[in-house]
Amino acid sequence: MGSINKIITESLLKEKKVSDDRHSESxxxxxxxxxIAFAIIVIFxxxxxxxxxxxxxxxxxxxxxxxxxxxLQKRKIPLMINIILIVIIILFLFTxxxxxxxxxxxxxVTDFPKYEKQITSMVSSYITKFExxxxxxxxxxxxxxxxLQMAERLSLSKIVSGTMGNFIDFFIKLLLTVAFMxxxxxxxxxxxxxxxxxVSENGVLHxxxxxxxxxxxxxxxxxxxxxxxxxxxxxxxxxxxxxxxDFVVMSGLLIFILNYIPNIGSIVASAFPIxxxxxxxxxxxxxxxxxxxxxxxxxxxxxxxxxxxxxxxxKLSPIIxxxxxxxxxxxxxxxxxxxxxxxxxxxxxxxxxxxxxxVVSALISSD
Numbered sequence: 001m002g003s004i005n006k007i008i009t010e011s012l013l014k015e016k017k018v019s020d021d022r023h024s025e026s027x028x029x030x031x032x033x034x035x036i037a038f039a040i041i042v043i044f045x046x047x048x049x050x051x052x053x054x055x056x057x058x059x060x061x062x063x064x065x066x067x068x069x070x071x072l073q074k075r076k077i078p079l080m081i082n083i084i085l086i087v088i089i090i091l092f093l094f095t096x097x098x099x100x101x102x103x104x105x106x107x108x109v110t111d112f113p114k115y116e117k118q119i120t121s122m123v124s125s126y127i128t129k130f131e132x133x134x135x136x137x138x139x140x141x142x143x144x145x146x147x148l149q150m151a152e153r154l155s156l157s158k159i160v161s162g163t164m165g166n167f168i169d170f171f172i173k174l175l176l177t178v179a180f181m182x183x184x185x186x187x188x189x190x191x192x193x194x195x196x197x198x199v200s201e202n203g204v205l206h207x208x209x210x211x212x213x214x215x216x217x218x219x220x221x222x223x224x225x226x227x228x229x230x231x232x233x234x235x236x237x238x239x240x241x242x243x244x245x246d247f248v249v250m251s252g253l254l255i256f257i258l259n260y261i262p263n264i265g266s267i268v269a270s271a272f273p274i275x276x277x278x279x280x281x282x283x284x285x286x287x288x289x290x291x292x293x294x295x296x297x298x299x300x301x302x303x304x305x306x307x308x309x310x311x312x313x314x315k316l317s318p319i320i321x322x323x324x325x326x327x328x329x330x331x332x333x334x335x336x337x338x339x340x341x342x343x344x345x346x347x348x349x350x351x352x353x354x355x356x357x358x359v360v361s362a363l364i365s366s367d
Contacts, residue, residue: 046331053335054173058180060342061090062188063215064222069185083185087178094174104250111246213349218342229259232266232301236273239293243286245277261337262321266302270294316344320364 045052065086072082233256241248251273258265277290316324324344328336348364 042331049332050173051176053332053339054177055180056339056343057177058184060218060222060339061177061181062184063218065185066215067219079186083182086185087182090178090181091174095171098171098174100249101253104247104253108247108250214346217345217349221342221345225260228301228306229256231305232256232259232297235297235301236270236294239297240273240290243277243290243293245273245286245290246280247273247276251276261334262325262341263318264325265337266298270298316341316348317364320344 068086069079069082072085073079233252236255237248237252240251245251251269254269254272255266258269261268274287274291274294277287281287321341321344324340325337328340328343330336332339344364351364352358
């Protein structure tokens with residue numbers, strides 16, 4: 001009897017070991033399939049970014065305008081009229097912003113040649129001050145630099161036409177974004193109900209609560225970030241104007257737009273007025289004053305004002321924010337850096353609802 005029990009026990013142990021081995025192999029296969037799927041998705045996102053960037057903006061805007069749509073629907077206004085109103089608002093806001101940007105860039109391109117004398121004078125003074133062999137520099141500039149090619153690249157007509165091309169490209173992408181958003185809003189109810197039915201049957205997540213969480217986080221982040229960026233740009237413009245530094249509007253726009261890139265955007269944008277001040281006044285009290293002032297503004301708003309306004313924010317770890325900035329810049333360029341934080345936050349919300357991914361979500365989250 002004992003030998004029979006021993007045989008049965010050994011058989012059960014063997015079966016358990018085989019089962020564990022199969023489970024381990026299955027997990028390994030799933031892991032590598034996940035890596036392959038991730039790589040394929042990234043390649044698609046990178047290669048088809050002209051489609052996916054407007055689609056992502058459209059998806060975020062559909063979440064942003066959803067409270068406004070619910071407000072109008074409560075007053076018995078048809079969905080189509082709501083969408084037409086939203087399209088008009090978006091086209092007006094983005095066209096106005098694009099026009100201001102284009103005008104500022106064109107003004108900068110037109111006015112910048114007047115700094116040629118200052119730049120030449122500064123270079124000459126530094127050659128003398130640091131005892132740089134002027135003849136060798138002159139010989140290098142004459143013999144090594146292809147001035148015709150450089151003049152062609154830096155010609156005003158080329159820059160203006162390039163700026164105009166970028167403006168047209170921006171407007172086309174804006175129209176594509178609006179078209180995507182219209183279809184998302186029209187199909188939102190039916191599409192999300194179908195998805196909710198599938199994920200509810202699989203027991204993955206509560207789709208309605210998940211959508212509400214995404215809507216709340218995106219709305220809170222965009223509104224607060226816009227107010228903070230606007231305040232940073234306006235305060236910076238005020239001091240730039242006080243110190244009589246040129247291109248005030250251009251500097252303010254750069255600070256406002258790049259402030260959407262966490263941690264590094266506003267610092268990069270502040271370099272523009274500092275550089276203009278340096279070209280305009282050289283090493284002077286204005287340069288020291290504007291550098292100190294802009295750094296103080298960035299540190300005050302970034303370390304004190306923004307944490308209070310944003311609250312707990314999107315609950316992402318700082319290192320994850322940095323990694324996501326690098327990753328999305330590689331995938332979508334500067335636009336990817338602007339979208340990096342809300343995209344990562346949305347992914348984190350999905351991971352929280354999947355039991356097997358909660359460990360990954362814990363690594364991403366800051367709490």
